[in-house]
Each structure stands twice: as C-alpha cells, then as structure tokens.
Amino acid sequence: MIPDVAQKFYITTAISYPNGVPHIGHAYEAIASDAIARFERLDGKDVLFLTGTDEHGLKMKQTADKEGLTPRALADRNAARFIEMAAVLGISNDDFIRTTEPRHYEACAELWRRMEAAGDIFKKKYGGWYSVRDEVYYKEGETEIRDGQRVATPTGTPVEWTEEETYFFRLSAYQDKLLAHYEANPDFMLPLERRNEVVSFVKMGLEDLSISRSTLDWGIPVPGNPAHVMYVWIDALNNYVTATGLLNGGANPRSHYWPADVHVIGKDIVRFHAVYWPAFLMSAGLPLPKRVFGHGFVLNKGEKMSKSVGNVVDPFDLVKAYGREQLRFFFLREVMFGHDGNYSPEAIANRINADLANNLGNLAQRSLSMIYKNCDGKIPVPGAFTAEDNAMLAAADGLYPTVRAEMDRQALTKYLDAVWSVVSEANQYFAAGEPWAKKKTDPERMATILYVTAEVVRQFAILAQPAMPESCNKLLDLMAVPADARSFASLGAKGRLAGGTPIPEPQGVFPRYVDPAEAEAQAQQKAEMQAKLDAKAAAKKGKPK
RNA sequence: GGCGGGGUAGCUCAGUUGGUUAGAGCGGCGGAAUCAUAAUCCGUAGGUCGCCGGUUCAAAUCCGGCCCCCGCUACCA
Numbered sequence: 001m002i003p004d005v006a007q008k009f010y011i012t013t014a015i016s017y018p019n020g021v022p023h024i025g026h027a028y029e030a031i032a033s034d035a036i037a038r039f040e041r042l043d044g045k046d047v048l049f050l051t052g053t054d055e056h057g058l059k060m061k062q063t064a065d066k067e068g069l070t071p072r073a074l075a076d077r078n079a080a081r082f083i084e085m086a087a088v089l090g091i092s093n094d095d096f097i098r099t100t101e102p103r104h105y106e107a108c109a110e111l112w113r114r115m116e117a118a119g120d121i122f123k124k125k126y127g128g129w130y131s132v133r134d135e136v137y138y139k140e141g142e143t144e145i146r147d148g149q150r151v152a153t154p155t156g157t158p159v160e161w162t163e164e165e166t167y168f169f170r171l172s173a174y175q176d177k178l179l180a181h182y183e184a185n186p187d188f189m190l191p192l193e194r195r196n197e198v199v200s201f202v203k204m205g206l207e208d209l210s211i212s213r214s215t216l217d218w219g220i221p222v223p224g225n226p227a228h229v230m231y232v233w234i235d236a237l238n239n240y241v242t243a244t245g246l247l248n249g250g251a252n253p254r255s256h257y258w259p260a261d262v263h264v265i266g267k268d269i270v271r272f273h274a275v276y277w278p279a280f281l282m283s284a285g286l287p288l289p290k291r292v293f294g295h296g297f298v299l300n301k302g303e304k305m306s307k308s309v310g311n312v313v314d315p316f317d318l319v320k321a322y323g324r325e326q327l328r329f330f331f332l333r334e335v336m337f338g339h340d341g342n343y344s345p346e347a348i349a350n351r352i353n354a355d356l357a358n359n360l361g362n363l364a365q366r367s368l369s370m371i372y373k374n375c376d377g378k379i380p381v382p383g384a385f386t387a388e389d390n391a392m393l394a395a396a397d398g399l400y401p402t403v404r405a406e407m408d409r410q411a412l413t414k415y416l417d418a419v420w421s422v423v424s425e426a427n428q429y430f431a432a433g434e435p436w437a438k439k440k441t442d443p444e445r446m447a448t449i450l451y452v453t454a455e456v457v458r459q460f461a462i463l464a465q466p467a468m469p470e471s472c473n474k475l476l477d478l479m480a481v482p483a484d485a486r487s488f489a490s491l492g493a494k495g496r497l498a499g500g501t502p503i504p505e506p507q508g509v510f511p512r513y514v515d516p517a518e519a520e521a522q523a524q525q526k527a528e529m530q531a532k533l534d535a536k537a538a539a540k541k542g543k544p545k
Numbered sequence: 546g547g548c549g550g551g552g553u554a555g556c557u558c559a560g561u562u563g564g565u566u567a568g569a570g571c572g573g574c575g576g577a578a579u580c581a582u583a584a585u586c587c588g589u590a591g592g593u594c595g596c597c598g599g600u601u602c603a604a605a606u607c608c609g610g611c612c613c614c615c616g617c618u619a620c621c622a
Contacts, residue, residue, distance in 0.1 A: 017622065059621070126620095136621080171619095196549055197617045204548095210620060232622070269622065276619090334557085340615095342557080350571065358584050366581030373580090421569090427585060436580035450580095508582050 009045040010257040011037050012240050014265040015054040015097065018078035019063040022085040024343065025266065027315035028298050031328045032337060032412060033264045034091045038466035039407055039415075041092075043488045048257040050243045051086060052097030053079045054236045056219040056229070058136055071218045075100055085315055090324050090469060097239045099220075107242035108235055109223045110249075114284035116223075120170040126210045130162035131155065135215055137162070166231070167212040167222060174279040175206045181278065187291060189274050190409060191338035194267060194294045198274045209233065209276065237277045241286065259287040262410060267294040293410050296340035298331065313343070322513060325468040326352045332467050333420070337412040345515070352513040359423050360460060361510030363430060367453040368478055368506035370435060370446075379454060379479070380447035381499030389452045392429045395422045396456040397492040399463060419463050426456050454479060455497050462486055462495075474509045 013033045016026050030051060037049035055075040064074040079098055086093060097104065115121050128137030131152050138152045143159055145151075152159050182188055182199055189195040212228040213219070219229030238247075240260055245252025259281075263273050273292045281288050300313060318327050330351045335341025371380060385393070399422055406415040433449040461475040465486070476486055480501045489495075 014622090054622080057622080128620095139620090193550060193616080200548055201618070204618075207619070232620080236622070267616085271617090271619075272622075336558085347557085347571095353582095353584090354571070357582055362582055362584045364581095366585080368581095370580050417570095424570095428587095430580090431578085431586040434578085434580085437578090439580085510582080512582060512584085 006044055006046040008048070008257055008261075009037075009040040010048045010244070010260045010262075011040070011050070012243075012260055012263050013051040014263075014269060015052040015099065015236065015239050016082050017057075017059070018053045018055060018075060018082055019059045021078065021081050022315055024298055024313045024315055024318070026082070027085060027089055027318075027327075028331050028335070029264060029266065029295060030086060030089055030091050031331050032295060034089070034093070035328070035332055035412055035466040036262070036264065036407070036410055037092060038469060042462070042465055042486075043404070043407075047094070048243070048254060049093045050095050050097060050240065051091065051093045052095075052239055052243075053082055053099065054239070055079065055098055055100045056235055057232060058134075058216055058218070061135070061216070061218045072100065088316060088319050088324065089328065092469075095243050097243050099235055099239055101242075103245070103248055104235075104239060104242045105220050106249075107245075107247040108220045108230060108238050110247040111234060111238050111241070111280065111284050112223050112230065114286075115169065115280060118283045118285070120173065120283040121167055121211070122170065123165055124168045124208070124210075125163045126166040126168075127161065127163040129159035130164075130215070131157045131159045133157040164214060166210045166214065167228060168208045169211045169233075169280070169283070171206045171209045171276065171279055174282060175202055177282055178202050178206075178275060178278060181288065185290075187409070188288075189270065190291060190293045193338075194270045194274075198271060201271060202275060206275070233272065233276050234280065237272065237280065240289070246286070260289040262291040262293050263289050264293050264295065264410070267296055270294040291410075293338070295338055296335070298335060298341055298343050300343055318348075322348055322352065325471045326356065326510075326513065329356060329416075329464075329467050332412050333416045335413070337410065349513045349515065352510075355420060355423075356510035357512040359420065359427060360457075360464075361508060363423065363427055363453070364457045364461075364475055364478070365506055365508055367430065367435075367450055367457060368503065371450050371454060372503060372506055374439060374443075375447060375450065377502055377505075379497050379499055379501045379503060380451045382448040382451035383444045385448065385452070388429065388433070389448060392426065392452055392456060393493075395425050396459045399459065400488060400491045403463060416464075416467060419460060422456070423460055426453060426460075429453070429456075451497065451499065458495070458497055459491055462488065462491055471509050474507075477504070478506050478509070479503060 011033055013029050016022065033049065033051070037047050041047045053075070055071070060071045060074060064071040067074065069077070075098070083096055086096065112121070126137075128139065129143045129150065129152070130137050134152060134155055134157050138159055142153050143150050144153050146156070150159055151157060179199070179202055182195070182202075186195075189198055211231055211234055212222050213231045214228050216229055216231070219231065220235050222228040222230060240263065241247055241258060244254045244258040246255045246258045265273055270292060273289075278288045322330070327348070330348045331341075333355060334347060334351055371378075382389075399419060402418045403415040406412075406418065430449070430453050435446040435449040435453075438446040438449070458476070458479055458481060461472045461479075461481075465472040473486070479497060480503045481490075481497075485495055
C-alpha cells in the first residue's frame with residue numbers, strides 16, 4: 001500500500017442533532033458507515049471518515065431554555081454523549097465535527113460568499129404565521145382557530161401573520177442542472193427507489209429557498225449582516241466540506257478528499273442531500289459528492305421507536321447486553337442496507353448464535369483445536385490438494401471480487417451474505433472430510449483438510465473485519481497471521497497460511513449468547529442433557545455387539 | 546388525488562431478460578457423527594407465489610381490473 005498512489009475515499013454520516021441523547025438510529029448509521037470506511041481502508045484506500053453533531057437551530061435553543069442552560073452548554077453536554085457512543089460502538093471516524101466550531105463558521109461564511117458572488121443569494125420578504133413563543137413560522141395548514149384565536153396546531157401557541165425579510169437561495173435556477181446531473185449519474189442516489197422520489201420531486205418544480213432568519217440568534221451569522229443567521233441548510237450540510245478544510249483558506253492536508261465519495265444518511269433526509277446540497281455546491285463552484293446513500297430505519301418489532309410507545313432502545317444498553325461486535329454484526333447482516341429492518345432481542349440472539357458462534361466460531365474452534373492437539377501446535381504442511389480442497393479454496397479466493405463489487409454500491413448486507421455462504425460451505429467441507437476420523441488412518445489427509453479449513457477461516461477473518469474488527473483480529477491472532485498480512489491485499493493464494501507456523505492454544509472468539517434470565521434454566525437443562533448422554537453412553541458400552 | 550414500491554413456505558426474505566419437480570436462512574420434524582462453543586452434517590417439511598380475468602405451447606415472472614400495505618408529494622431536520 002503506497003500512500004502516494006492510494007485512491008482516496010471520503011465517507012460521512014449525517015451529523016446528529018444533539019437536543020437529545022443518541023438512539024438506535026444514530027448507532028445504526030454510525031455502524032454501517034464505519035463498516036464501509038473500514039472495508040475501504042482494508043482495501044488499500046486512503047480514507048477520511050467523518051461524523052459529528054449539528055448544534056444550531058431553534059430546537060437546540062428551546063431545549064436549552066427548558067433545561068435552564070445556554071445552547072452552547074447543552075451542545076457541549078450532549079455532543080459528548082454522541083462522541084461517547086462512537087467510542088462504545090468502535091467507530092473509526094477520523095474526525096468528529098461540531099457545527100459550533102470556528103472552522104465551520106469560517107467555512108460556512110466562505111460558502112455563503114461564493115454563492116452570493118454567483119448571484120444566487122438575494123433578499124426577499126418571507127411571510128408566514130409566526131409564533132413568538134416558538135420563534136418559528138407555521139404554514140397555514142399547521143394552524144387553526146381556537147376560541148377566536150389562530151394558534152399553531154402542534155404547540156397551541158398563538159400565531160400572527162408576520163413578514164420578515166430573509167435571504168433566499170435561487171434554487172429554482174438549478175432544476176434543469178440537477179435533473180441533468182441525475183441523468184448523467186445514475187448511481188448518484190442509492191438505493192434506486194429513492195432516486196425516483198427525488199427526480200419526481202425536482203420535476204414538480206423548485207422554489208427558491210429561505211436560508212436565513214433574523215428572529216433567531218443561535219446560528220452562524222450571515223457575512224456582512226450579523227442581524228441574520230444562516231438557517232439550517234447551509235450550516236447543516238456544509239460540515240462535509242468544512243472537515244476537508246477546502247473552504248478555510250490556505251493549504252490543507254485534507255482538501256484532496258473533497259468531493260465526498262458517499263454521504264450515508266437516513267432515508268428521511270435524502271432530499272436535502274440530493275437536491276439542496278448539490279445545488280449549493282454547483283452555485284459555489286465546488287464538485288458534487290459522488291453518491292448519497294439513504295439507508296432505512298431500524299424498527300422495534302415492526303414499530304417505529306417513539307417515546308410515547310415506550311419502545312425506545314438505548315444503544316449503550318444494547319452494547320452492554322450483547323457486546324459491541326455482536327451488535328454491529330447483527331445490524332449489518334440482518335437489516336438489508338437501504339431497506340427498513342427489524343430489531344428484536346430474539347433476532348439478535350439468533351444471529352449471534354447461528355452465524356457467529358455456530359457457523360464461524362465453531363468452525364474455527366474445531367479446526368484450530370485439532371491443529372493444536374494433533375499437528376504439534378503448528379499450522380500443518382498440506383499434502384497434495386484434492387478436487388474438494390481446490391474447490392473449497394477457490395470458493396474462498398473468489399470472495400474478494402464478489403464483495404468488492406457489492407461494496408462498490410455499499411451493499412453491506414450482500415457482502416456479508418456472500419462471506420457467510422462460503423462459511424457454510426466450509427462447514428460442509430469439514431464435515432465431509434471428517435478429519436477426526438482420519439487421525440489414525442490417514443494423518444496426512446487429516447493435516448491437509450485442517451490446513452485448508454484454517455486457510456479459509458483466515459480469509460473469513462480478514463473479510464469480516466469491517467463488521468467485527470476486534471473479534472476478527474483475535475481470530476487472526478489464533479492463526480498467527482502477521483499484523484501486516486491482514487488487509488485485503490493478503491486475500492487469496494498470495495496470502496496462504498505458512499505450514500509450520502506455531503499457533504497459540506485456541507480460544508473461543510464468538511461465544512454463544514444466552515439470555516441471562518434463561519441462563520439458569522439453561523444450565524439445568526444442560527445438566528439433564530449431560531446425564532442423559534452419559535446414560536446412553538453407558539448403555540451403549542454395556543450392549544454386546 | 547398524483548407519482549413510486551410491495552403483497553412468495555410458521556417467521557425474515559431471494560427470485561435476472563416468462564420455461565423442466567418455486568428457492569435460502571431461521572424455526573419444526575427424522576437421522577448421522579462426536580473433532581468442536583449440544584455446535585456440525587444429511588434428509589424432510591409439500592406454500593391457491595394478494596384476488597379475478599387475459600396473452601402464450603408455457604407465467605410468481607407479460608397485459609387489464611380489483612383488494613390491502615408502504616414511501617414521496619419542499620423550508621423541523
């Protein structure tokens with residue numbers, strides 16, 4: 001991997017709004033983005049991975065007021081929680097941007113100036129039903145008459161018709177350019193279903209966009225007119241550019257990362273990323289991101305999580321209950337990336353046990369412990385390969401091109417599906433080979449089967465690192481794979497395990513998950529089962545042949 | 546209302562351009578094995594492929610109609 005020629009890859013998550021604490025949706029997006037970032041790093045790319053918090057705006061101010069804090073103090077407190085979540089989930093972000101940082105103020109001011117210089121920003125009266133108490137405009141349909149007084153339906157606060165002069169962005173001028181860009185770049189929006197929605201939205205016609213407020217002071221001041229602050233869009237979206245330093249003047253070691261290769265966001269904010277954001281960038285003369293990926297939501301047993309239903313799940317609790325890596329794997333494997341998916345305790349336990357403990361973990365454990373016990377504690381030197389051996393190796397060697405193609409479109413779930421289908425093949429190979437039965441009859445054959453099995457496990461461990469970095473590294477430790485031979489460059493024939501390499505005593509890397517509440521019952525059941533087995537064995541022994 | 550997506554085994558879903566016995570995983574059932582984290586392997590379970598009609602030698606896959614679910618339909622992000 002030569003840094004100078006390594007292809008760059010810039011990936012971002014949406015920045016989280018920290019007027020509350022992180023929930024499972026934030027965790028899901030962070031995990032998926034992290035897996036993509038890790039995959040690209042392992043594939044030799046020069047990666048910049050960004051996440052952060054979006055700290056301005058009315059809601060921050062309102063929440064702060066309610067808690068008797070300044071918006072800044074609220075942002076500090078809650079952003080810390082998001083940073084903590086990233087750490088707890090094992091997120092490998094290179095930077096964590098907060099929109100209240102000076103660098104972001106600078107970059108947004110510069111973006112504004114460029115858009116203004118392009119003639120796309122102008123002042124205009126913006127009218128609506130304004131609630132002084134909420135400090136926000138409501139549309140006609142969001143208000144109603146109660147006791148002769150017009151109030152905002154959502155909050156019940158009185159509203160009055162107010163006109164404010166705000167700055168507008170000439171979004172209407174970009175309709176055709178945007179459509180042309182979608183046309184020329186069919187993969188600009190993924191998954192494909194989202195594309196249609198955005199295209200039809202743009203085709204319906206774009207109106208100019210109000211991008212400042214003078215009724216709010218918690219925001220980034222408009223250059224040349226500090227009585228106004230930038231209103232949401234520019235502030236919230238431009239963080240992606242800020243992190244590269246491209247708009248902060250001077251030389252910046254990160255400026256080559258722009259444009260982003262993929263913005264990973266929730267499906268609910270696709271429009272802002274696929275319409276407003278590219279229009280701003282076009283106006284400012286900056287290159288457009290290569291892709292906007294709108295992932296789905298994780299639903300709690302089919303229901304959207306909400307405070308009123310009381311089914312909100314805390315990501316910190318989930319990590320505690322199931323383990324960081326198990327949780328990461330579950331979300332990536334179980335929820336088709338780009339679609340909505342379901343979370344349930346049963347589903348998580350099932351995935352952990354079926355895919356990790358039973359299929360991969362147990363395969364590794366049984367093959368490595370046979371090697372440890374029967375091959376002098378060293379990776380065996382294989383004999384001549386049979387057709388079965390070659391087929392097994394070919395299946396593992398063939399995974400890289402497959403998963404690379406899937407990940408070209410951020411198809412995380414399909415990439416893991418591909419790996420696990422070969423894991424399953426490896427279990428069949430191992431069972432069919434019956435190395436334990438050949439211990440005495442044909443030790444060389446046994447050694448070859450064990451070698452081939454360990455070799456494919458090596459590749460599974462390398463390939464699964466983006467989902468489970470720590471566990472996979474432990475697994476690679478068990479095979480004494482050198483630290484510099486764990487990237488995708490070592491996949492396939494060129495990275496084969498070296499016969500004769502001593503290995504440590506194998507230890508389980510992927511334990512079974514047992515619900516603590518059922519653990520006791522399980523233990524009792526296990527004891528009974530053991531007793532039954534013993535009895536059976538005794539009976540068998542006593543039975544004449 | 547308009548545009549778009551979807552209704553396939555108990556559960557979660559795959560099913561390219563129509564073609565021999567409609568698939569996978571999980572669960573269930575039967576068997577094998579005992580190297581292993583009681584994990585694994587083999588076999589099996591017989592689902593009107595939402596409903597009706599049409600095209601065709603042949604349709605889950607094409608056409609028409611109907612029923613149900615979901616998404617989008619701009620300034621909270």
